[in-house]
Amino acid sequence: MSKFRKNFKLFVKTEIDTAKKNFRDPILTVAILGVIAIVFLFVLFPLYNIFKQSVITGDGFTLRNYFRIFENPNLSKVLWNTLNLGFFVSVVSTLIGFLFAYASAYLKIKFKKLFNAIAILPMISPPFVIALSTILLFGRNGFITRGLFGMREANVYGFHGLALVQVLTFFPVAYLLLVGLLKSIDPSVEEAARDLGASRWEVFKTITLPLMVPGLANAFLLVFIQSIADFSNPMVIGGNYTTLAVQIYLQGIGNYDMSGATALAVVLLMISITVFMVQKYYVDKKTYITVTGKASRARELIDSKKIVRPIYALVLAISIFVGVLYALVPIGSFIKLWGIDYSFSLDHYRYVFDLGTKPIFDTTYLAMLATPISGVLAMIIAFLIIRKRFVGRGFVEVTTMMALAIPGTVIGLGYVLSYNTRPLVLTGTATILIIAFVMRSMPIGIRSGMAALQQIDPSIEEAASVLGASSAKVFTSVTIPMIRPAFFSGLVYTFIRSMTLVSTVIFLISARYNLLTAAVMSQIDVGKIGVASAYSTVLIVIVMAVVWLLQFVLSKFGIDSSDLERNA
Amino acid sequence: MKTPKRVLLKNLNKTFITSENNQVVAVNNIDLDIQPGEFVTMLGPSGCGKTTTLRMIAGFEMPTAGQVFIGEENVASKSPDKRDTAMVFQNYALFPHMNVYDNIAYGLKIQKRPKEEVKERVGRILKMMKMEDFSKRVPAQMSGGQQQRVSLARALVMEPGVLLFDEPLSNLDAKLRIHMRDEIRRIQKTVGITSVYVTHDQEEAMAISDKVVIMNDGNIEQAGTPQEIYQHPVSEFVATFIGRANILDATIVSVKDKKAIIEIFGVEYEVNILKEYEPNQKVRVVIRPEGVVINENKHEVKVDKSIYMGQIHEYAVELNGLLIEISDSNPTGKRLYETGESMMIGFDQNSIHVL
Numbered sequence: 001m002s003k004f005r006k007n008f009k010l011f012v013k014t015e016i017d018t019a020k021k022n023f024r025d026p027i028l029t030v031a032i033l034g035v036i037a038i039v040f041l042f043v044l045f046p047l048y049n050i051f052k053q054s055v056i057t058g059d060g061f062t063l064r065n066y067f068r069i070f071e072n073p074n075l076s077k078v079l080w081n082t083l084n085l086g087f088f089v090s091v092v093s094t095l096i097g098f099l100f101a102y103a104s105a106y107l108k109i110k111f112k113k114l115f116n117a118i119a120i121l122p123m124i125s126p127p128f129v130i131a132l133s134t135i136l137l138f139g140r141n142g143f144i145t146r147g148l149f150g151m152r153e154a155n156v157y158g159f160h161g162l163a164l165v166q167v168l169t170f171f172p173v174a175y176l177l178l179v180g181l182l183k184s185i186d187p188s189v190e191e192a193a194r195d196l197g198a199s200r201w202e203v204f205k206t207i208t209l210p211l212m213v214p215g216l217a218n219a220f221l222l223v224f225i226q227s228i229a230d231f232s233n234p235m236v237i238g239g240n241y242t243t244l245a246v247q248i249y250l251q252g253i254g255n256y257d258m259s260g261a262t263a264l265a266v267v268l269l270m271i272s273i274t275v276f277m278v279q280k281y282y283v284d285k286k287t288y289i290t291v292t293g294k295a296s297r298a299r300e301l302i303d304s305k306k307i308v309r310p311i312y313a314l315v316l317a318i319s320i321f322v323g324v325l326y327a328l329v330p331i332g333s334f335i336k337l338w339g340i341d342y343s344f345s346l347d348h349y350r351y352v353f354d355l356g357t358k359p360i361f362d363t364t365y366l367a368m369l370a371t372p373i374s375g376v377l378a379m380i381i382a383f384l385i386i387r388k389r390f391v392g393r394g395f396v397e398v399t400t401m402m403a404l405a406i407p408g409t410v411i412g413l414g415y416v417l418s419y420n421t422r423p424l425v426l427t428g429t430a431t432i433l434i435i436a437f438v439m440r441s442m443p444i445g446i447r448s449g450m451a452a453l454q455q456i457d458p459s460i461e462e463a464a465s466v467l468g469a470s471s472a473k474v475f476t477s478v479t480i481p482m483i484r485p486a487f488f489s490g491l492v493y494t495f496i497r498s499m500t501l502v503s504t505v506i507f508l509i510s511a512r513y514n515l516l517t518a519a520v521m522s523q524i525d526v527g528k529i530g531v532a533s534a535y536s537t538v539l540i541v542i543v544m545a546v547v548w549l550l551q552f553v554l555s556k557f558g559i560d561s562s563d564l565e566r567n568a
Numbered sequence: 569m570k571t572p573k574r575v576l577l578k579n580l581n582k583t584f585i586t587s588e589n590n591q592v593v594a595v596n597n598i599d600l601d602i603q604p605g606e607f608v609t610m611l612g613p614s615g616c617g618k619t620t621t622l623r624m625i626a627g628f629e630m631p632t633a634g635q636v637f638i639g640e641e642n643v644a645s646k647s648p649d650k651r652d653t654a655m656v657f658q659n660y661a662l663f664p665h666m667n668v669y670d671n672i673a674y675g676l677k678i679q680k681r682p683k684e685e686v687k688e689r690v691g692r693i694l695k696m697m698k699m700e701d702f703s704k705r706v707p708a709q710m711s712g713g714q715q716q717r718v719s720l721a722r723a724l725v726m727e728p729g730v731l732l733f734d735e736p737l738s739n740l741d742a743k744l745r746i747h748m749r750d751e752i753r754r755i756q757k758t759v760g761i762t763s764v765y766v767t768h769d770q771e772e773a774m775a776i777s778d779k780v781v782i783m784n785d786g787n788i789e790q791a792g793t794p795q796e797i798y799q800h801p802v803s804e805f806v807a808t809f810i811g812r813a814n815i816l817d818a819t820i821v822s823v824k825d826k827k828a829i830i831e832i833f834g835v836e837y838e839v840n841i842l843k844e845y846e847p848n849q850k851v852r853v854v855i856r857p858e859g860v861v862i863n864e865n866k867h868e869v870k871v872d873k874s875i876y877m878g879q880i881h882e883y884a885v886e887l888n889g890l891l892i893e894i895s896d897s898n899p900t901g902k903r904l905y906e907t908g909e910s911m912m913i914g915f916d917q918n919s920i921h922v923l
Contacts, residue, residue, distance in 0.1 A: 189663060192661040192662075193674065195649070195655045196674055197678045198674075198675075198678045213665075288708075
């Protein structure tokens with residue numbers, strides 16, 4: 001008992017001493033308080049409001065809204081739909097991702113760079129591009145359904161269309177994770193098995209696959225989180241197959257039923273966070289470290305035709321299919337009337353520019369404002385988490401990481417609830433859109449900043465402060481230059497993410513600020529696929545132009561743009 | 569235990585094609601005969617082809633040309649799982665998802681041996697390696713030395729015709745390395761298995777082997793017992809690669825039976841010879857630092873460097889513009905020479921080896 005008390009007293013004293021030490025450095029104090037305030041205001045407070053709204057009605061505390069989800073067959077079907085879709089998409093995406101990863105890490109084949117390009121595409125394009133081109137191919141006026149097979153009543157909307165689109169959008173997540181893990185398997189472990197008499201198939205069965213089990217589980221869960229949080233694909237191609245993310249929007253904005261929407265949001269959030277926690281704290285820890293001691297030789301790639309040919313044919317076919325889907329949107333934007341009249345036309349662009357270029361300029365302008373804010377803030381938070389000891393550090397770290405798992409629709413709903421009334425009326429303003437952009441992109445920036453900082457010996461920064469630099473000076477003159485690649489990749493990521501964000505901002509747009517993604521959605525909604533394609537093409541062109549411009553400027557400062565890709 | 573097998577490499581060649589489409593000869597048509605039960609070490613600088621040779625015996629590399637006989641059978645085109653070899657890897661290469669028992673049992677299970685036999689053989693090996701208490705541990709819970717014992721056990725349990733070692737001790741610290749090397753030698757002698765061992769550590773090679781094979785640039789420079797390699801190197805490369813060596817010019821004065829009179833810097837020595845030489849022939853001789861005798865009135869030299877190391881005293885001295893290394897054992901009670909002083913030296917006749 002006395003030992004416990006002694007320890008406790010020492011703990012309190014240490015905490016107070018740390019706070020005192022930090023307090024003597026005003027800039028540091030302001031930074032810490034600012035970060036805690038931001039995390040509180042724009043992550044926790046909105047979530048708190050959602051929860052409050054879901055259990056407090058005019059009559060006081062109630063769980064009625066939750067019972068409704070399970071009693072109302074329509075709503076429980078939505079919950080079932082979401083889980084069913086998430087499960088199916090995660091299994092298939094993990095399998096395809098593993099196939100690609102295996103081909104990339106084990107087979108002696110060409111065009112491996114193509115896989116990476118295919119994997120990067122979903123990250124730099126608006127989330128509904130594949131949905132859009134799937135409609136162009138398999139929709140009522142689809143090139144394949146109507147054009148090739150003459151079907152008049154083809155219905156791509158629903159589970160099958162949605163599952164196809166989500167798999168093609170999310171399997172790269174699994175691929176990127178698994179290819180890293182496969183490449184980190186020490187080839188000599190597999191050689192040892194071969195040497196002990198195992199055939200290639202036995203090695204795969206008894207060594208490679210068991211070693212990959214945690215990685216496969218990890219990929220499954222990551223895709224699952226993305227699938228259930230996905231808003232735009234179910235919105236565009238889900239048809240009657242409604243998922244939680246979409247239902248939250250329909251219930252809240254469509255039916256003005258905030259109690260129902262918030263209860264759904266809490267359910268979705270709970271599923272996401274639970275899956276995320278399992279992934280982060282259980283599965284991630286189980287991953288085997290197979291590289292021991294000195295890194296051994298490179299893996300002998302398999303060139304046996306029996307193995308290479310079928311796998312290569314399959315991955316190449318999928319790659320080409322995905323590539324075609326991405327190319328289809330710009331092509332479709334120049335087609336007069338898809339499915340009926342395939343002649344070249346600029347009508348859709350004329351329509352876009354007549355209807356107004358406002359969404360184009362608004363989106364670009366706001367994304368450009370959000371980019372430096374998110375970039376700098378992410379580096380400051382990463383720096384504070386890794387290098388400083390302060391009360392609330394664990395809180396900031398866990399919350400910013402958890403933000404990755406909060407579905408966009410949930411946070412969007414939270415913002416509507418929190419910033420629609422005094423004292424902070426932000427709904428409909430540019431401010432709340434920029435905040436949404438920043439908060440949605442920052443967690444990734446923080447991750448890469450933290451990873452970069454962990455590689456750097458803190459004594460370099462200590463050396464600067466011993467030489468007389470203040471903590472702000474140390475940060476700007478030593479830390480930032482050392483983590484430059486992470487910083488700039490954070491900038492690029494923020495811009496792309498802001499330009500293509502749908503779920504969060506769909507709640508926040510107004511007459512004053514309309515966004516490109518929302519414009520595309522509403523065009524698809526009214527069936528103007530050509531116009532939607534034109535908007536999407538404009539969006540992709542802007543993203544590519546700005547990213548290239550950024551890389552060009554950075555190369556002038558001697559920063560290799562390949563750093564950006566590696567970090568992104 | 570099965571009877572150990574003979575390994576015979578005939579005209580073995582491995583040529584790689586680099587990404588720039590250049591050909592690199594890693595192993596240049598070598599011949600090597602390894603007797604059953606022999607412990608042979610392949611030693612050489614990095615890139616000399618020793619690991620490639622080992623991997624061709626194991627089957628991880630296909631020879632460009634030549635034959636690999638294990639026992640009576642040419643296995644050059646067989647895959648590793650079809651060869652009667654087992655390998656101990658540099659980084660242990662244990663299966664991280666299996667415990668010690670399952671790691672060791674892996675090969676036997678692949679062969680679909682009866683459960684009792686697997687249990688009995690793994691148990692026997694664990695006992696021999698004094699690792700019975702570790703059988704339920706996974707690799708991540710063990711030190712490097714323990715992991716390497718498991719790696720060795722996993723290879724031994726297969727009772728292979730040939731046991732292969734790919735620099736197995738290079739990830740261990742110096743003290744453990746010596747301990748493990750003695751352990752490997754002890755076990756190899758107990759089971760009498762043919763072993764091929766690759767290392768770049770010459771001391772390790774000397775200590776462990778029946779036969780040392782010195783490789784350089786894809787060729788075998790010399791193969792022989794540790795004594796032969798050290799005392800009678802066939803080339804300047806071998807002489808300088810194994811231990812330290814002074815290599816001097818000399819002239820044959822006369823030859824009689826297995827002896828010759830040679831002249832080194834004006835002084836005549838009677839030495840043993842292994843090859844045929846003609847009078848007046850210019851030759852190179854190898855003299856180890858410990859073969860130089862201090863205070864013998866043969867050559868006057870100037871001390872260039874003088875380092876007292878306790879058990880020995882090391883000098884570098886200048887003789888006719890050449891630096892000669894001397895290792896003088898047991899310096900206690902002897903007069904020590906400082907840098908810049910003159911002293912007289914001679915060469916021990918038995919320590920002079922004519923190349």
